[in-house]
Amino acid sequence: MTDATAKPPAKEAAQPSDPTKVVTERLEDVVVRFAGDSGDGMQLTGTQFTSTSAQLGNDLATLPDFPAEIRAPAGTLPGVSAFQVRIADYDIHTPGDAPDALVAMNPAALKKSLMDLKKNGILIINSDEFKAGNLKKAGYETNPLEDNSLDGYRVLTAGITKMTLAALREVDLDSRSKNRSKNFFALGMVYWLYSRPLDSSIEWARKKFAKKPEVAEANILALKAGYNFCDITQAFQTRYEIEPAKFPPGTYRNIMGNTALSLALVAASRRSGLPLFLGAYPITPASDILHELARFKNFGVTTFQAEDEIAAVCSAIGAAFGGALAVTTTSGPGLALKSEAINLGVMIELPLVICNVQRGGPSTGLPTKTEQSDLLQAMFGRNGESPVPIIALASPADAFDATLEACRIAIKYMVPVILLSDGYIANGSEPWRLPKIEDLPDLRTEFHTDPEGFLPYSRNPETLARPWAIPGTAGLEHRIGGLEKENLTGNVSYDADNHQLMTDLRAAKVERIANDIPELEVFGDQDAEILVLGWGSTLGAITGAVVEARKLGQKVARVHLRYINPFPRNLGDVLDRYRHVLIPEMNSGQLALLIRARYLKDVVSFSKVEGKPFFRHEISAKITEILGGNEDVH
Amino acid sequence: MSTELPVLTKKDFQSDQEVRWCPGCGDYAILKSVQSVLPALGLPKEKFVVVSGIGCSSRFPYYMDTFGFHTIHGRAPAIATGLKVSRPDLEVWVATGDGDAMSIGGNHLIHVLRRNVGVKILLFNNRIYGLTKGQYSPTSEIGKRTKSTPFGSLDNPFNTLSLAIGAGATFVARTVDIFQKHLQETLLRAAEHKGTAFIEIYQNCNIFNDKAFSYMTDKNLREDQGLTLEHGKPLVFGKDRNRGIRLDGTQLEVIEFGNAYSESDCLVWDETLDNPGMAFLLAQMTPPDFPTPIGIFRSVKRPAYEDQIAAQIDHEIETQGQGTLEDLIYSGETWKVAEDGRVTA
Numbered sequence: 001m002t003d004a005t006a007k008p009p010a011k012e013a014a015q016p017s018d019p020t021k022v023v024t025e026r027l028e029d030v031v032v033r034f035a036g037d038s039g040d041g042m043q044l045t046g047t048q049f050t051s052t053s054a055q056l057g058n059d060l061a062t063l064p065d066f067p068a069e070i071r072a073p074a075g076t077l078p079g080v081s082a083f084q085v086r087i088a089d090y091d092i093h094t095p096g097d098a099p100d101a102l103v104a105m106n107p108a109a110l111k112k113s114l115m116d117l118k119k120n121g122i123l124i125i126n127s128d129e130f131k132a133g134n135l136k137k138a139g140y141e142t143n144p145l146e147d148n149s150l151d152g153y154r155v156l157t158a159g160i161t162k163m164t165l166a167a168l169r170e171v172d173l174d175s176r177s178k179n180r181s182k183n184f185f186a187l188g189m190v191y192w193l194y195s196r197p198l199d200s201s202i203e204w205a206r207k208k209f210a211k212k213p214e215v216a217e218a219n220i221l222a223l224k225a226g227y228n229f230c231d232i233t234q235a236f237q238t239r240y241e242i243e244p245a246k247f248p249p250g251t252y253r254n255i256m257g258n259t260a261l262s263l264a265l266v267a268a269s270r271r272s273g274l275p276l277f278l279g280a281y282p283i284t285p286a287s288d289i290l291h292e293l294a295r296f297k298n299f300g301v302t303t304f305q306a307e308d309e310i311a312a313v314c315s316a317i318g319a320a321f322g323g324a325l326a327v328t329t330t331s332g333p334g335l336a337l338k339s340e341a342i343n344l345g346v347m348i349e350l351p352l353v354i355c356n357v358q359r360g361g362p363s364t365g366l367p368t369k370t371e372q373s374d375l376l377q378a379m380f381g382r383n384g385e386s387p388v389p390i391i392a393l394a395s396p397a398d399a400f401d402a403t404l405e406a407c408r409i410a411i412k413y414m415v416p417v418i419l420l421s422d423g424y425i426a427n428g429s430e431p432w433r434l435p436k437i438e439d440l441p442d443l444r445t446e447f448h449t450d451p452e453g454f455l456p457y458s459r460n461p462e463t464l465a466r467p468w469a470i471p472g473t474a475g476l477e478h479r480i481g482g483l484e485k486e487n488l489t490g491n492v493s494y495d496a497d498n499h500q501l502m503t504d505l506r507a508a509k510v511e512r513i514a515n516d517i518p519e520l521e522v523f524g525d526q527d528a529e530i531l532v533l534g535w536g537s538t539l540g541a542i543t544g545a546v547v548e549a550r551k552l553g554q555k556v557a558r559v560h561l562r563y564i565n566p567f568p569r570n571l572g573d574v575l576d577r578y579r580h581v582l583i584p585e586m587n588s589g590q591l592a593l594l595i596r597a598r599y600l601k602d603v604v605s606f607s608k609v610e611g612k613p614f615f616r617h618e619i620s621a622k623i624t625e626i627l628g629g630n631e632d633v634h
Numbered sequence: 635m636s637t638e639l640p641v642l643t644k645k646d647f648q649s650d651q652e653v654r655w656c657p658g659c660g661d662y663a664i665l666k667s668v669q670s671v672l673p674a675l676g677l678p679k680e681k682f683v684v685v686s687g688i689g690c691s692s693r694f695p696y697y698m699d700t701f702g703f704h705t706i707h708g709r710a711p712a713i714a715t716g717l718k719v720s721r722p723d724l725e726v727w728v729a730t731g732d733g734d735a736m737s738i739g740g741n742h743l744i745h746v747l748r749r750n751v752g753v754k755i756l757l758f759n760n761r762i763y764g765l766t767k768g769q770y771s772p773t774s775e776i777g778k779r780t781k782s783t784p785f786g787s788l789d790n791p792f793n794t795l796s797l798a799i800g801a802g803a804t805f806v807a808r809t810v811d812i813f814q815k816h817l818q819e820t821l822l823r824a825a826e827h828k829g830t831a832f833i834e835i836y837q838n839c840n841i842f843n844d845k846a847f848s849y850m851t852d853k854n855l856r857e858d859q860g861l862t863l864e865h866g867k868p869l870v871f872g873k874d875r876n877r878g879i880r881l882d883g884t885q886l887e888v889i890e891f892g893n894a895y896s897e898s899d900c901l902v903w904d905e906t907l908d909n910p911g912m913a914f915l916l917a918q919m920t921p922p923d924f925p926t927p928i929g930i931f932r933s934v935k936r937p938a939y940e941d942q943i944a945a946q947i948d949h950e951i952e953t954q955g956q957g958t959l960e961d962l963i964y965s966g967e968t969w970k971v972a973e974d975g976r977v978t979a
Contacts, residue, residue, distance in 0.1 A: 055969050057977030200967070247971045251964060263962055270959050277720050297950035299957035302719060302943060307745040311712035314705070314742075318685070318716025321703060322724065326716070344706050434968070437959045471701035471717075471724050474680045479649070479695050481704025482688075491651065492696065 024195065027240045029088030031096030032190060034183075035113045036105030036126075037074050038067055038081040041183040045103075046083025048187055052200045054254035054431055057244025058087040061540065062429045063095035063613065068284070068367045075129075075137040080112045087194075089243040093540035093547075095428065097615040101193065103186050105129060105160070107138035114150075122236070123153045124189055126182070128161035156235050160185050160226075167225035171218045181222035188226025195241045198223055248433065255432040257396040257425035258285070261355060262292035264403035266299050269325050271404075272411055272443035276301045277319035279312040280329045284367040285423040286357040289329045309337035313354065317341060320350040321480070323447060323470035325407065329355040332374045333364060335418075336381065343382045345416035346506060348480045349457075349466050352416040353406050357426045360611050369611030370423035372536050373587035378418040379565060379594065385503050387510040389413070390565040392420045394539040397432035399425060402562055404441055409513055411445050414465040420564075422586070424537045424613045451475025456490035463516075464509035514566040520574050524550060524557030530626055531578035533603070535561040535591055538584050538614055545619035554627055564591070567598070575601045580626050582606055584619050642673040647682075649699040655690060660811035660837035664758060665697055667814055668727075671821040672700075675725070682725045685714040687734040690765050691758035691837075694729035708739025711746035714753045715939075722940040725825075726753040732773040733763050736792050740772075747801035750829035752938040754821075757834045758811075759794055762843035780842075794834045795917035795931055799910045805831040806913065806932040810851055811838060816862070816928065823930060829938045850926045859921065863929030868900035871925050879919070886915055888924060905933045 032049065036042045043064055050062055063084040072079030086096040101122035104110035106129040117123065130145050144150055145157055164182040165175060184201070191198060202220050209216035229235065269276035280290040280303065294303040302319075306312035313328040320326035330338060335356045345352045358374045360366025378390050391406045393399045399421060406419040448454065448467035456478040457466050469476040478490060486493035487501055522531070524546055534542045539560050549556040559574060561567070575581055575595070581603040583592045592605035606622045608614065647669040655661045672682060682700035686692035688707035695702025701724075705713050710728045718726045735743045735757050746753065762780070763769040769782040773794060777786040798806045805827040809820040817835065824831035836847045850859040861871040861879070869879035878900035880889045889895040907913065913932040920926065970978050 051967055055967060055977075055979055057969065057971065244971075244975070244977045246975050249971050249973045249975075251968050251970050253966045253968045266957075266962055267959055270962075275720065277716065279716055296957060296962075297947045298954040299962065300947060300951070302947070304716065304719060304943075306712065307741055310709060311715070311742055311745065314709045314712035315716030315719070317705075318703075318713035318718075319720040320716075321683075321713075322717045322721035324720040340706055341709065348703075434963050437963070440959070471683045471721065472680055474678060477680055477700050477702075479651075479698075479702035479704065481695070481702075482706050483704065 022234050022236070023238050025238050025240050027242050028090060029086060029092060029096075030101065030194065030240065030242060031084065031086040031099045032101045032103070032194070033082055033084040033099040033113055033116070034103045034186070034190075035080060035082040035109035036103075036183070037108065038069070038071055038079050039074060040081070040105045041180065042081045042083050042105070045183045045187045046085055048201045048204065049190060049196070050085045050429060051204070051254060052191070052196050053085070053087040053242070054252070055200055056196070057247065058242055059090065059092050059245035059247070060085060060087045060254070060430060061092055061095040062086075063424070064427045065612070066368055073137075075106055075108055075134045077108045077112055077138060080109050082109070082113060087242050089245050091245065093543040094613070094616055097617050101190070103190060105183070105186065107134045107140055107144070110144060111138045111140065117153065119152060121153055122193070123150060123155045124186065125155065125157045126160035126186070127157040128159045154236070158189070158229065158235070163225060163229060164222050167221050168218050171221065172214050173218055177215065178218055181218045184219045184222040185226035185229075188223040188228075189230050189235070191223070192227045192230035193236060193239055195239055198227060247431065250433045252431045252433055254429050255396050255400075256288075256427060256429045257393065257399045257421055258288040258357070258427070259292055260396055260399035260432060261393070261403045261419075261421060262289050264400045265293065265325075265327055265353075265407070266296050266301060267400075267440055268404050268407035268443055269299070269301065271440050272325055272407065272445060274323065274325035274411070274445070276327065277316060277324040278303045278327045278329065279306050279315035279319070280304070281306050281309045281312045281334060283309070283331045283334045285359055285426045286329045286331045286334075286355065288426065289355065289357075309334040310341060313338040313341040316352055317345055317348075317350065320345075320352050321348075321471065323468070325353075325411070326351065327353045327355065329357070331357050331359050331367075332361045332377065335374060335377055339382045342388065342416050342418075343384065343386050344482050346382070346386050346388060347482050347485065349414045349506075350468070351410035351414055353410050353419060354416060355403075355419045355421065358420060358422040360609065366611050368423065370537065370613060371586050371609055371611065372420075372422055372538070373590065373609065374420065375535075375564065375587065375590040376593070378420060385507065387507050388565065389415060389417045389510055389513055390420060390563075391417060392536040392562060392564055393425050394536060394560055394562065396425055396428050396430050398539075400432065400435070404443075405562070408441055408443055411443055412465065412516075413463050413509055413513060414468060415509065420536060422537050447473065448476065449473055454478075455488045456480065457485050457488050459505070464505060464512060511566050513563075514569050517563050517568060519570040520559050520561075520568045522557050522559045522574060525555045528555045528557035528578060530554075530556050530580040530582055530623055531574070532556065532558040532582045532584065532619070532623070533561070533575075533591070533595070534558065534584060535564060538586065541614035541616050541619055542584060544616035545623060548616065548620050549623050554623060556623055561591075564594075572599050575599050580604060582622060582626060584614055584622070586613070642679060644669045644673060646679055647672050647699050649697050651696045653697050654693070656841050658840040659690070660760065660839070661691060661694070661758065663811040663814065664756070664817070664835055664837060665694065667817045667821060668756075669698070671818050671825065674822065675825050677725060681723065682727065683717060684727045684729060685710045685717065686729040687731075687739055688765070689731040689734045689763075690839075691729050691731040692734060708734055708737070709742060710734070711739065711742040711753070711755065715746055715749070715751045718751050718753050719940045719943055722752070722944060728753055728755045730755060730757050732757065732759045732761060732771045732794070736772045736794065736797065744797070744801040747798055747803040747830050747832060749939040750802070750804050750936050752829055752940055754824045754827075754831045755833065757794060757832070758837040759834050760837045760839040760843055761791075761846050762839050764839050764842055768842035793917055793920070796914055798832045798834075799914050799917055799932060803832045803932065804829045804934050804936045805930070806917075807832070807930045808834045808836070808928045810836040810847065810928060812851060813928070820930070823933070827933065829936055849921060859925055861919075861925040861927045863903050863905070863916070863927050863931065865903060865905045865930065868897055868902050870897055870900055879924075886919060886924070905930045907932075908934060
């Protein structure tokens with residue numbers, strides 16, 4: 001098992017007396033990775049396996065891993081695209097540290113993923129692609145299918161390409177198109193192995209290719225052929241079952257982070273009564289939010305694909321001035337370009353939500369790989385004293401609630417809010433328990449309309465928010481802009497005392513949000529020796545590690561930050577309660593730096609920037625190390 | 635309740651802020667003209683929003699008693715786009731300069747023009763950076779000696795109108811700060827235009843680039859060095875109205891009336907030509923070989939961007955029905971978990 005929260009497999013069937021008879025074994029969880037060339041459709045294959053498992057009621061977590069190039073040269077290592085999914089009959093937190101089963105559609109995929117596969121893990125290989133040319137491209141000097149290097153794995157080699165073509169002999173498509181169905185053959189094999197029904201994927205193919213019925217037919221035939229191949233040949237001695245997980249009652253759907261974030265923006269628009277305006281420039285891994293929202297025209301959503309990142313945020317600011325729920329989406333390099341305009345938002349004090357889906361940096365960095373290294377940019381990456389609230393998403397399903405919260409704060413406090421997601425959350429998925437519509441927060445706000453004594457920079461005594469006075473309102477004509485504002489009137493002012501006052505007011509406004517957010521709740525042992533403090537997408541790995549540690553008798557607690565600016569009011573007290581505070585982050589210690597500066601607490605920073613999420617065992621080992629134990633306890 | 639609007643005057647559009655341009659600056663004349671023209675449009679003043687970037691020209695909103703937004707350098711067209719798209723009911727005017735619009739904000743300028751967003755862009759061109767105290771601008775002539783180019787500038791300048799026409803602008807005009815009547819007429823025409831109206835206003839910076847346009851604005855040079863475009867009329871100029879512009883093959887040429895040519899040989903100006911080629915040719919008329927044209931170079935009909943966006947939204951609401959939160963959240967492949975943990979599709 002990848003996660004020590006899982007018990008050893010409960011074997012339901014007795015060991016077979018007849019070695020030719022296939023037995024079915026029950027597993028609590030399984031990690032499968034589909035790996036192939038970027039043209040092989042591995043993301044789709046993984047998504048289908050995920051979707052089918054979701055509908056069976058399994059808990060799940062996914063980790064897509066694809067190259068930045070749209071089509072890297074076929075068969076090469078940089079061209080490998082992979083999708084890892086973990087399904088379980090209990091509550092899981094990560095897509096798993098190491099696959100139990102690996103599907104390798106070509107030599108490059110095998111080369112790149114084999115090192116991660118568990119000892120004695122299942123290996124399904126498309127042997128048709130293991131020809132001299134592909135082997136050379138992958139850097140193999142000898143054919144791994146022939147040199148015994150795969151001893152120690154349960155290998156099934158199958159001529160997937162040829163068998164797919166054979167299965168589609170009667171289909172009226174060219175062989176190139178037929179070849180594209182080989183991923184569904186592999187999917188069929190994995191469905192058989194893990195006792196999944198085919199109907200969901202069949203239905204999907206019919207719908208997806210409604211206008212190209214022969215393509216739908218090809219995929220369905222390939223899927224069935226793969227399944228039947230395993231069934232007839234009894235390719236494996238054992239097949240597996242994973243029972244549904246025990247979820248609280250409700251309606252669920254499997255959701256990706258970018259989708260949940262998009263839905264939350266539309267929901268915020270509905271709950272606030274403000275039309276949604278998205279100004280965006282395409283950038284990986286944030287573009288899907290633009291794609292998603294562009295579909296929602298019948299919700300009154302305006303999406304504006306701007307000429308650049310700056311115009312994207314500026315158009316949103318213009319829309320905010322006009323009274324819209326204004327949003328811009330981006331990733332790190334784009335956030336850098338937007339910084340001057342975000343500062344304009346700070347000065348003019350209008351609601352604005354800036355969604356930053358982080359990726360590896362600096363510069364263009366690693367566009368398709370995840371990282372959490374924009375925290376300090378979000379916090380400080382602007383000229384002058386420029387406080388901006390920061391909210392971090394922790395998981396794909398959490399994206400929905402956290403995004404609504406970002407909108408709430410932006411509207412209520414008349415302030416730009418930075419919402420931090422990352423590539424792992426954006427493209428990863430998990431089951432989402434759908435909220436009841438009536439439980440969604442009420443975000444209604446009122447524009448200022450009374451000209452009597454109107455002062456554009458007067459403030460709500462509780463929130464310090466200024467009035468939202470939109471153009472078109474008679475008697476409220478006023479001017480705003482980036483020059484320092486005179487208190488109350490909003491006129492341009494270069495007065496020294498006024499500048500101090502306004503700087504303090506802008507800071508106080510953000511600080512006051514702390515009175516309006518929940519205090520931190522700590523999970524784990526009351527008398528813990530270590531507190532693991534996290535933010536963002538490390539939630540899963542941290543939770544897994546803390547659950548594991550407590551099973552081993554280690555005294556550990558954890559707390560996760562959704563609000564990074566301002567911090568929750570009780571954070572200082574929480575930190576004081578523990579001898580050790582461990583902060584795992586996918587950066588070089590950015591939250592650790594903030595915590596040390598603010599609370600003078602000597603935290604242990606545990607950081608990495610390897611373009612992929614933390615493994616659960618990495619955090620477990622660190623906990624053990626701090627406790628002075630043996631690092632191998634996991 | 636009376637639906638009649640109160641009659642507004644120039645004074646209604648003057649804010650209480652002290653105007654702080656240098657004495658003698660051409661911006662005063664432009665401000666006066668805009669304040670004179672807006673009341674004539676018959677719209678309540680809360681419907682007007684003046685958006686600007688950075689530079690001397692961009693102080694404009696502070697002096698207008700309308701809604702105003704003094705934004706950041708070069709970004710006014712982008713901010714105005716967001717505003718107009720989300721609030722098509724507003725009259726959005728942009729005040730910008732040659733540096734703001736064509737240097738730091740060049741990208742936004744060409745994109746607002748190609749999209750045909752319904753905003754009016756007043757580009758104050760003084761061919762110099764004023765607010766930063768006198769560096770050459772993207773419209774400065776080659777060889778310009780300034781603080782940043784003590785040995786003369788090397789960069790070829792932008793032809794403002796060619797740039798706008800090239801970007802697909804649907805309304806393109808040029809006028810001059812001190813030609814009050816022409817300026818006001820041009821502003822009125824811009825106000826009536828659907829889509830982006832782009833006006834280059836030659837504006838004198840008497841501190842850092844004085845007399846940049848005196849070659850064509852001085853009383854005794856105006857008629858010989860300038861040419862006023864009038865729709866449907868031949869391109870005739872000169873103190874004695876004895877010269878004109880003729881189309882010779884694919885080139886324009888100046889002709890003198892007399893034995894060889896008469897007024898009937900002149901090109902008759904049509905600002906509504908769909909093909910922007912002729913407007914581009916006219917925009918290329920520069921001294922010393924040609925008089926400098928002012929007036930409307932191009933005025934064509936194309937749907938405004940904000941109207942197209944609204945139409946798309948309306949169409950989807952009409953065909954799909956207004957989306958509900960239920961549709962939004964409870965969509966896709968869902969499954970139910972019952973109280974007893976049973977899973978059903």
